[in-house]
Amino acid sequence: MTDHRVSWHEYFMNIAEQVATRSTCGRKHVGAVIVRDKTILSTGYNGSLRGAPHCDEIGHDIENDHCVRTVHAEANAVAQAAKHGVRIDEAEIYVTASPCLTCFKLIANCGIRKIYYKEFYRDERITEYARQCGVTLVYMGK
16 A cells, blocks of 8 residues: 655645634635745734634624635734744745735735645736736645
8 A cells, every 4th residue: 555645735735724724714714834945934824913802703894795804814924924033035825715916915025936825716916916026826726
């Protein structure tokens, strides 16, 4: 019997999926893992501001069919790296759902050049912006 050893990409996406289980917004659970040289630098999940009540506790704040109470997983991963002084330039990010346009711009300006995602989520503009600024988007299937 041959054991199946997952690829590095599957490994990091599996971790992103596990990180998503910490989400505090029941509308969508998203996880993100920032990696460089096969080493995890930071993780994040979507949830309320640090110290604020969670959506699941007090309800959602909905604008344009989005809960705006939460900080997105990608932004939380970037913030966690910044808080701890971790350089993420030239890293890659694994996200369970493709970033919104705002998170895409944050990721690109941090110097992350490759985004692996499992589910395409909402904003087609990231495809064109990625092409323009040299960020590679890699769909890993659902």
